[in-house]
Amino acid sequence: MNDISLKDTLKVVGTRPVRPDGVDKVVGRAQFGADAAMPGQIFGATVRSPHAHARIKSIDTSAAEAMKGVKAVITAADLPDIASEEAFVGEGPMNFRDLSCNLMARDKVLYDGHVVAAVAATSNSIAKAAAEAIKVEYEVLPHVIDEIEAMADNAPVLHDDVFTAGVDPKPSKPSNVAKRMEFAKGDLEAGFAAADKIVERSYKTAPVHQAYIEPHACVASYNADGQCMVICSSQGQFMVRAYCAKLLGIDISDVRVVPAEIGGGFGGKTLVYLEPLALALSKKSGRPVRMVMDRVDVFRGTGPTSGGTVKVKIGAKNDGTITAADAEIILQAGAYPGSPMGPACMTCFAMYDIENARTVGFDVVSNRPKVAAYRAPGAPISTFATESALDELARELGIDPIEIRLKNAAKDGTKALYGPTFQNIGYVETLEAAKAHPNLQAKLGPNQGRGVASGFWFNIGGESSASLAVNEDGTLVLVSGSPDIGGSRASMAMMAAEILGIDVEHIRPIVGDTASVGFTFLTGGSRVTFATGMAVCEASNDVVKQLRGRAAKIWEIDEDAVEWRDGAAYPAGDNAGKFEPLTLEDIAAKAARTGGPIAAKGTVNAQGAGPGFGTHVVDVEVDPETGHVTILRYTAVQDVGRAIHPSYVEGQIQGGTVQGIGWALNEEYIYTKDGTLDNASFLDYRVPVASDLPAIDAVLVEVPNPRHPFGAKGVGEVPIVPPMAAVANAIFGATGVRMTSLPMSPPKIVAAMEAAGK
Amino acid sequence: MSKTHVTCTVNGEETEFLCETQQTMLDVLRDDLGLTGSKEGCGSGDCGACSVVVDGRLVCSCLMLGSEAEGKEITTIEGVAIGDHLHPVQSQFLKHAALQCGFCTPGLIVATKALLDANPNPTDEEARYWLAGNLCRCTGYDKILAAVHAAAAEMRGESA
Numbered sequence: 045m046n047d048i049s050l051k052d053t054l055k056v057v058g059t060r061p062v063r064p065d066g067v068d069k070v071v072g073r074a075q076f077g078a079d080a081a082m083p084g085q086i087f088g089a090t091v092r093s094p095h096a097h098a099r100i101k102s103i104d105t106s107a108a109e110a111m112k113g114v115k116a117v118i119t120a121a122d123l124p125d126i127a128s129e130e131a132f133v134g135e136g137p138m139n140f141r142d143l144s145c146n147l148m149a150r151d152k153v154l155y156d157g158h159v160v161a162a163v164a165a166t167s168n169s170i171a172k173a174a175a176e177a178i179k180v181e182y183e184v185l186p187h188v189i190d191e192i193e194a195m196a197d198n199a200p201v202l203h204d205d206v207f208t209a210g211v212d213p214k215p216s217k218p219s220n221v222a223k224r225m226e227f228a229k230g231d232l233e234a235g236f237a238a239a240d241k242i243v244e245r246s247y248k249t250a251p252v253h254q255a256y257i258e259p260h261a262c263v264a265s266y267n268a269d270g271q272c273m274v275i276c277s278s279q280g281q282f283m284v285r286a287y288c289a290k291l292l293g294i295d296i297s298d299v300r301v302v303p304a305e306i307g308g309g310f311g312g313k314t315l316v317y318l319e320p321l322a323l324a325l326s327k328k329s330g331r332p333v334r335m336v337m338d339r340v341d342v343f344r345g346t347g348p349t350s351g352g353t354v355k356v357k358i359g360a361k362n363d364g365t366i367t368a369a370d371a372e373i374i375l376q377a378g379a380y381p382g383s384p385m386g387p388a389c390m391t392c393f394a395m396y397d398i399e400n401a402r403t404v405g406f407d408v409v410s411n412r413p414k415v416a417a418y419r420a421p422g423a424p425i426s427t428f429a430t431e432s433a434l435d436e437l438a439r440e441l442g443i444d445p446i447e448i449r450l451k452n453a454a455k456d457g458t459k460a461l462y463g464p465t466f467q468n469i470g471y472v473e474t475l476e477a478a479k480a481h482p483n484l485q486a487k488l489g490p491n492q493g494r495g496v497a498s499g500f501w502f503n504i505g506g507e508s509s510a511s512l513a514v515n516e517d518g519t520l521v522l523v524s525g526s527p528d529i530g531g532s533r534a535s536m537a538m539m540a541a542e543i544l545g546i547d548v549e550h551i552r553p554i555v556g557d558t559a560s561v562g563f564t565f566l567t568g569g570s571r572v573t574f575a576t577g578m579a580v581c582e583a584s585n586d587v588v589k590q591l592r593g594r595a596a597k598i599w600e601i602d603e604d605a606v607e608w609r610d611g612a613a614y615p616a617g618d619n620a621g622k623f624e625p626l627t628l629e630d631i632a633a634k635a636a637r638t639g640g641p642i643a644a645k646g647t648v649n650a651q652g653a654g655p656g657f658g659t660h661v662v663d664v665e666v667d668p669e670t671g672h673v674t675i676l677r678y679t680a681v682q683d684v685g686r687a688i689h690p691s692y693v694e695g696q697i698q699g700g701t702v703q704g705i706g707w708a709l710n711e712e713y714i715y716t717k718d719g720t721l722d723n724a725s726f727l728d729y730r731v732p733v734a735s736d737l738p739a740i741d742a743v744l745v746e747v748p749n750p751r752h753p754f755g756a757k758g759v760g761e762v763p764i765v766p767p768m769a770a771v772a773n774a775i776f777g778a779t780g781v782r783m784t785s786l787p788m789s790p791p792k793i794v795a796a797m798e799a800a801g802k
Numbered sequence: 803m804s805k806t807h808v809t810c811t812v813n814g815e816e817t818e819f820l821c822e823t824q825q826t827m828l829d830v831l832r833d834d835l836g837l838t839g840s841k842e843g844c845g846s847g848d849c850g851a852c853s854v855v856v857d858g859r860l861v862c863s864c865l866m867l868g869s870e871a872e873g874k875e876i877t878t879i880e881g882v883a884i885g886d887h888l889h890p891v892q893s894q895f896l897k898h899a900a901l902q903c904g905f906c907t908p909g910l911i912v913a914t915k916a917l918l919d920a921n922p923n924p925t926d927e928e929a930r931y932w933l934a935g936n937l938c939r940c941t942g943y944d945k946i947l948a949a950v951h952a953a954a955a956e957m958r959g960e961s962a
Contacts, residue, residue: 062896069904070892072839072879076905079838168833169822255939257843257851258905307841307905308939339844530902530940691899695941699902702942726848726937734943735927735934742944 051686051746056542057754060691063534064553069305077261077277077304082332085263086115088318088325089171089335091161091178092345093153096187096411096719097200100151100160104179108163111177113170116329119161120150123324124293133286135279135314135417135568142380144291146414147320153182154202154379155411156720157344164325164333187411187719191376192353194220194410202409206381220409222381227389227461228402235368235400239359243437247429249768249786250712251351251376254418255731258307259342264322265332272299272323277306279313279527280566285558287316288323302557303527310703311417312347314568343724348713349418350375350383354429358437364448366434368400369393373426375407378414383407387502388422390462391765392430394500395471395657396452401461411719417568419700420501420761424707424768428786431497431769436782445496445773446479449659470683470747471498471657477745478659483679491666492676493777498659499765503758504569505650508576509562512540512583513643518629520544520587523556525564526576530699530760531692535573536580538688539754543584546611546628562647570758573688574749575650581753582646594638595626652751653758658682660701660766664774668802671793673709673775679741680766685749685757697742697763704767706732712787810871812837813881821868828852830868831878839879839908843937850936853909853916854878860916862935879908882915890956891915891949900949902940910936914950922958926951 051058068074105117128141144150149158161178165171186200193199199220207215210224236242262276272294278284281301289296306313318335325333337345352375359368371392375383385405393401403426438448453472459465478484478496488494510524522540526532533553541548564576588608595613596603605620606613612625635642663676680701687693710730714722723729748755772783781796805820812835819834826845831837831854840863843849847862854863855877863878882889891914894900901907910933917924917932924932929950930943938946 060899063899065904066896066901067888067892069901069907070888070895070911071883072837072908074904075838076841078842079832169824256903256905257849257937257939258841258903259843305905306903307843308903310939336842338842339846339849531899689899691945692902695899695902695945698942698944699940700942703939725846726844727846731937731939732942733934733937734930734947737930737943739947740942740944 054542056538056548057688058690060689061534061538061548063531064537065528065533074305076258076307078336080263080275080304082263082265085332085334086164086166086329087168087171088162088164088322088333089175090159091175091180093149093156093158093160094720095153095182095184096156097185098153098182099185100149100153101181101183103161105161107177108174111170111174113166114163114174115166115331116164116325117161117178118321118324118328120148122328123148123291126291133283135311135566138315138382139380140290143287143315146380147291147317155413157413159345162321162325164329189410189412189715189719191351191374191408191410194408202379202411206409221406222377222409223407225385225389225405226402229461230400232368232370232400232402236359238367240362241437241440242357242359243433243440244357245433245784246353246355247432247784248353249351249425249428251348251412252707252711253343253348253729254310254312256308256310256312259337259339260317260346261336262319262322263332263334264319264326266323266327270294270298274299274319274323275302275304276319277304277313279306279309279568281527281558282525282563283314283566284316284319288320291320292323300557300559303555306527306529309529310419311421311568314417314566317346339726340724343729344721345413347416347418348413349421350377350415350425352376352425354426356429356433358433360437360441362441364441364443364451366396366398366452369398371403371426371430373403373405375405375422375425376412376415377407377409378412379409380414381407381409383415384417384422388426391423391500392426394460394462395454395498397454397458398452403461419703419764423499423501423765424704427499427765428768431766432772435769435773446475449498450475466655468654468747468749469657470745473745473747474657474659474681474683477743478661478679478681481679481743483677483741484661486663486677488663491668491778492663493774494661494663495770495772495774495777496659496661497766497769497773498657499762501570501656501761501765503574503653503656504571505575505653506565506571507649508564508579509645509647510576510579510583511561511643511645512587513641514587514628514632514635516632518627518632520551522551522553522580523561524553524576524580525556525561526572527555527567529567530696531689532572534692535688536577539577539580540584543581543588544611544628545609562645570656570760571653573756574653574752574758575648577756578650578752579646579648582648583644586644587642590642590644591628591631594631594642597638598626598634599623654685654749654751656683656757656759656762658762658766660770662770662774664771664778666775666778666793668797671790673788675705675738677738679743680763681743681745682759682762683745683747683757684759685752686746686755687744688754688756690744693744693759694742696760698740700760700763701740701767702732702737704764705771708768708771708786708788710787710789806869808869808872810873811875813877819868823869825868826864827866827868827871828863831863837878837880841905841908850913851906851909853912853936855912855916860913879912882911889915891918891953894949894953894956898945898949898952900941900945906936906938910938910946914953918954918957923954
């Protein structure tokens with residue numbers, strides 16, 4: 045079963061069954077965060093700062109508290125004042141104290157939309173009216189939004205206890221630059237001296253929101269005995285439990301978190317915003333409290349990912365061999381330290397075998413919402429710059445963009461700038477598959493161009509738990525700890541069905557709450573099919589072993605003399621004796637007489653997630669009058685290891701690609717000069733709609749990962765990495781203009797074309 | 803606060819409710835009638851997750867007041883399936899893996915059914931423009947369009 049070369053023998057893995065949770069979702073019965081309810085629940089609302097940066101002078105809650113129907117009002121004074129401590133609970137760096145202050149401002153508000161108070165009342169309308177009746181007196185402070193301005197000596201400083209880490213000697217003055225980081229190998233100077241051609245350019249990206257369609261929502265109850273229950277939509281019920289316990293100063297065993305269906309996350313639901321507030325309101329009011337954000341709250345108060353400034357320098361020989369590469373990556377962290385500058389630095393040259401390379405990162409706070417993870421955090425920003433620069437270099441050298449990538453491609457044995465030596469990677473295979481795709485034969489017309497770009501993401505493993513129980517009739521229940529955002533229950537059941545040799549319909553996969561399954565790290569890092577899949581396989585193999593043992597007992601032969609295939613026990617050869625096969629159903633029916641219930645658990649701390657590579661090719665047409673970009677055709681090739689359910693793998697690639705297209709063309713946070721967010725709605729923050737797009741041709745390349753029982757690699761994050769550069773490179777092809785600032789919106793393209801005299 | 807008494811038809815059944823003046827039809831469906839299949843993604847008519855059909859017309863229920871429902875006939879996602887039989891749009895969404903998180907799915911299915919009721923054989927462009935008011939952040943729309951065309955073919959009797 046563990047021989048991943050046996051693809052031809054697989055019966056379930058690689059097929060496309062209807063997902064087990066599907067019907068609930070097409071008839072409107074699936075329970076998302078805002079659909080949950082608790083008996084006697086009341087309704088919460090928040091008060092948010094209208095200022096980008098201000099000192100809180102006073103909060104007067106008396107009018108709100110006096111309103112009929114208001115049951116509780118809380119401010120930061122109602123939450124424990126916890127100490128600074130690094131948290132490894134969610135995705136990306138986070139400090140518990142920062143997260144506490146991000147939930148509810150203490151002393152200072154640091155961005156437009158920062159929560160300062162919350163209220164719970166017997167109806168939504170009373171709660172909203174009470175929130176409006178809370179009077180907050182502010183002393184408005186100078187603010188800074190842009191990351192480069194935030195690094196200036198005279199910039200308003202957000203935190204007087206943040207000193208730039210990673211520099212020697214330690215600075216004597218607090219700074220908005222929270223950290224500097226560097227990765228380097230070889231000799232940059234010699235590398236650039238050996239180059240025949242050098243391209244050097246600066247790029248800028250705008251912060252974008254994950255823009256999951258489901259706003260954050262929860263219902264929470266804090267009982268008189270201290271037992272807490274939270275039902276919410278998140279990327280990790282165990283993450284919510286850990287944060288709630290820590291931020292409220294209670295034991296983890298006192299908190300039970302039940303995962304609702306999650307309406308999209310993309311990294312944005314890897315931390316908490318409402319749950320601890322709802323628990324605090326519940327404690328104070330004695331009633332369960334339901335809290336639901338509206339879209340304006342989501343834009344102002346959660347996510348987004350960083351915007352940034354990236355300077356790139358790449359040098360190559362005339363034959364295309366890269367001799368040196370250097371990048372400086374400055375990322376917005378939002379109001380508290382912790383941008384994804386680490387992964388941004390580690391990923392942007394990871395596709396290439398470069399002898400002399402360096403990346404330097406800066407983590408910069410400014411008066412924006414604290415950034416949250418967004419699909420391959422950091423990589424799309426730095427890779428937009430490096431893959432644009434490589435395209436420019438290829439064009440100047442007169443080399444085909446796929447050929448220059450093949451020339452320098454990372455292969456098995458390549459040591460990455462960030463440390464590891466790659467094994468079993470499929471980057472070259474993605475380039476070859478892209479080259480062979482029929483879309484590359486399409487003829488381009490006037491104002492049309494083709495762009496190529498590649499991308500890398502690590503993928504992670506980590507801790508996961510699953511349990512598998514045989515029901516009395518031979519069907520099974522599979523419980524895992526991973527919230528299912530994109531169809532993972534289907535792939536979990538398929539892997540179990542493959543091992544058990546049965547139809548996938550006989551397995552009912554569910555996502556367990558924190559009290560019904562072992563600890564599982566959150567759904568993120570493209571880890572679920574890999575790591576939780578390994579836990580599922582472990583449990584499945586254990587159940588098969590038990591089933592063989594039961595058959596052996598029934599037949600009164602050795603367990604070793606029983607083999608399991610096609611969902612039944614068979615004697616292993618003639619020497620084992622002659623017995624009719626025993627099916628799962630037969631053995632389940634006799635379970636009580638052969639040793640009791642048949643069930644197993646799988647727990648892993650999975651290592652060896654295979655890194656993912658993708659290559660995208662896009663054709664665009666640019667309207668020279670308006671600057672509008674039409675995506676004509678899109679080819680997204682990716683090494684997926686092995687696709688467990690190919691439809692959902694393709695779906696990850698198509699969805700990630702389209703998010704990247706939105707990032708490339710439309711999406712950005714726009715601030716007024718007062719530092720308030722000016723486009724906090726889907727009307728003004730424009731995500732791609734169906735009519736913006738053509739078909740997205742997802743091409744799966746399978747270079748199996750030997751560390752996974754079926755060869756799976758993570759697939760969810762790679763596809764958002766290449767699109768921005770691919771689109772920019774295609775726009776250059778169409779117009780001869782190099783776009784260096786995202787989004788590449790029509791006015792910017794028209795301005796760039798006019799400036800270039802086009 | 804005084805409430806308005808409203809009588810209407812929801813998914814074929816005569817329905818009465820009392821609503822506050824400012825309550826939207828989406829609030830009434832979700833909070834008072836227990837029909838939580840319609841979702842609130844934006845509350846401003848931009849995302850389409852709350853799509854319902856009112857007297858044959860596709861509308862965002864977040865842009866309609868509950869009190870406007872008087873005498874109207876309303877179909878929500880809960881009224882799309884016929885008994886225990888999925889509508890072809892629903893079964894083709896499943897078959898084509900046209901959903902990932904599933905949050906936008908009720909609105910997209912209601913909107914697709916309305917499209918195919920009005921235009922049984924839409925071109926890809928017609929379908930994409932019709933569905934442009936329904937945001938999906940997970941799928942990139944590719945598989946949704948495949949499901950729409952497959953459902954259209956099935957409803958025209960061209961496939962099983």
